[in-house]
Amino acid sequence: xxxxxxxxxxxFRKEGQNVTLSCEQNLNHDAMYWYRQDPGQGLRxxxxxxxxNDFQKGDIAEGYSVSREKKESFPLTVTSAQKNPTAxxxxxxxxxxxxxxxxxxxxxxxxx
Amino acid sequence: xxxxxxxxxxxxxxEGDSAVIKCTYSDSASNYFPWYKQELGKRPxxxxxxxxxxxxxxDQRIAVTLNKTxxxxxxxxxxxxxxxxxxxxxxKGYFGNEKLTFGTGTRLTIIP
Numbered sequence: 538x539x540x541x542x543x544x545x546x547x548x549f550r551k552e553g554q555n556v557t558l559s560c561e562q563n564l565n566h567d568a569m570y571w572y573r574q575d576p577g578q579g580l581r582x583x584x585x586x587x588x589x590n591d592f593q594k595g596d597i598a599e600g601y602s603v604s605r606e607k608k609e610s611f612p613l614t615v616t617s618a619q620k621n622p623t624a625x626x627x628x629x630x631x632x633x634x635x636x637x638x639x640x641x642x643x644x645x646x647x648x649x
Numbered sequence: 650x651x652x653x654x655x656x657x658x659x660x661x662x663x664e665g666d667s668a669v670i671k672c673t674y675s676d677s678a679s680n681y682f683p684w685y686k687q688e689l690g691k692r693p694x695x696x697x698x699x700x701x702x703x704x705x706x707x708d709q710r711i712a713v714t715l716n717k718t719x720x721x722x723x724x725x726x727x728x729x730x731x732x733x734x735x736x737x738x739x740x741k742g743y744f745g746n747e748k749l750t751f752g753t754g755t756r757l758t759i760i761p
Contacts, residue, residue, distance in 0.1 A: 570748065579751045579752055580752070596651075642692045
């Protein structure tokens with residue numbers, strides 16, 4: 538997966554449940570990102586982290602939470618407060634001072 | 650002033666013809682403009698980028714032009730081939746701010 542791995546590829550969640558999406562990278566990148574992709578809306582930023590133990594809200598953070606306890610890992614929790622969680626979620630990473638993102642292969646979350 | 654507008658949302662061109670996708674923005678701070686290609690079911694991948702100190706950059710059949718005064722940048726694909734069929738996203742960012750803002754995407758279809 539080119540150094541950044543997302544799991545699982547498909548995830549089904551019942552309404553009212555929290556679910557955690559995994560993102561791991563071995564590129565030694567400092568910055569990591571979570572984007573949500575919906576048809577016709579492009580990629581919208583949920584959360585990002587530039588350094589371990591620190592993260593910032595993106596444009597659509599409500600109903601989501603993250604942690605950054607290790608440089609390699611940036612898990613995203615979709616909580617029951619997220620009103621419309623069905624979407625394709627993309628994780629990305631970038632070295633500090635660099636420009637281009639490396640994306641993971643994504644997780645498709647479906648609420649059933 | 651944070652959004653990027655991308656047009657058109659869909660584009661069909663005959664194989665061998667050229668395709669042009671345009672993005673506009675409104676802020677003055679952005680100085681980095683990448684383009685990503687996302688094939689069906691796959692992750693976005695960086696195909697070309699440009700920084701604000703140049704007006705044009707070319708890589709084989711792909712080129713990007715930037716007009717900082719008018720605040721728009723465009724992706725040009727010449728001699729299109731079936732494998733160019735994908736969704737293309739423009740984005741903008743600036744050094745010192747680690748996050749990218751993406752356009753809404755253009756679905757390009759190459760007609761054989």
